[in-house]
Amino acid sequence: MEQLNEIASIIALTMGAAWAAGINLYAAILVLGILGNTGNINLPPDLYILMDPLVLWAAGIMYAVEFFADKIPGVDNGWDALHTFIRIPAGALMAAGAVGELNPAVAVAAAILGGGIAAGTHAAKAGTRVMINASPEPFSNIATSLTEDLAVIFGLWVALQHPWFFIILMVVFLIFLAWVLPKIWRAIKTVFSRIARFFKGEKKAENPSSLMTNHKKIEH
Numbered sequence: 001m002e003q004l005n006e007i008a009s010i011i012a013l014t015m016g017a018a019w020a021a022g023i024n025l026y027a028a029i030l031v032l033g034i035l036g037n038t039g040n041i042n043l044p045p046d047l048y049i050l051m052d053p054l055v056l057w058a059a060g061i062m063y064a065v066e067f068f069a070d071k072i073p074g075v076d077n078g079w080d081a082l083h084t085f086i087r088i089p090a091g092a093l094m095a096a097g098a099v100g101e102l103n104p105a106v107a108v109a110a111a112i113l114g115g116g117i118a119a120g121t122h123a124a125k126a127g128t129r130v131m132i133n134a135s136p137e138p139f140s141n142i143a144t145s146l147t148e149d150l151a152v153i154f155g156l157w158v159a160l161q162h163p164w165f166f167i168i169l170m171v172v173f174l175i176f177l178a179w180v181l182p183k184i185w186r187a188i189k190t191v192f193s194r195i196a197r198f199f200k201g202e203k204k205a206e207n208p209s210s211l212m213t214n215h216k217k218i219e220h
Helices: 002-037 045-051 053-069 075-098 104-132 139-161 163-219
Strands: none
Touching: 002 045, 002 053, 002 075, 002 104, 002 139, 002 163, 045 053, 045 075, 053 075, 075 104, 104 139, 104 163, 139 163
16 A cells, blocks of 8 residues: 555655646745745655755746746737747656656657646637637636646645545546636637737727728829
């Protein structure tokens, strides 16, 4: 039973690190690094780098930048687009680091699964933000961003303290993600098609007036 619990702890850390990286990579690094430095958790050797003060300072600075960028409508979309190339590879690396000493094949498998989980959570986060930004008020962005930060902290705590419970939650989350991502994608396409129709309509509305102006110039 003890060996089974150890395996569950590794799986939970692997999935939890990748999941958190897809939402807020810098918060995930800070949580794991600080908990490791304070002795609250024993990180695998391949994740010791997260406890390095230089890494923590860098993650802290970037978290401070993201804290504000993530709450400004429009800016958050650009930030998410840029981090498509950061969160997903980092999630794969953190997942591989969680099992690095077990077996190279296991590490590669963990990286593939971790990258997939990070990609899924990142896509859900970025897609949700596009839909939220269809509303002009900024308060939903702030509330969503704060909720995401708290979810990363709480989620990693559950993964480290209650691995079996976290694995169950993660399975439920992945099933939900498979169901909701196509709906998010359709909603995003609807938002962009409405924006496109708005600008096309505006252009068409300008055409009669511009034709009238040209006609008056010809008469003069």
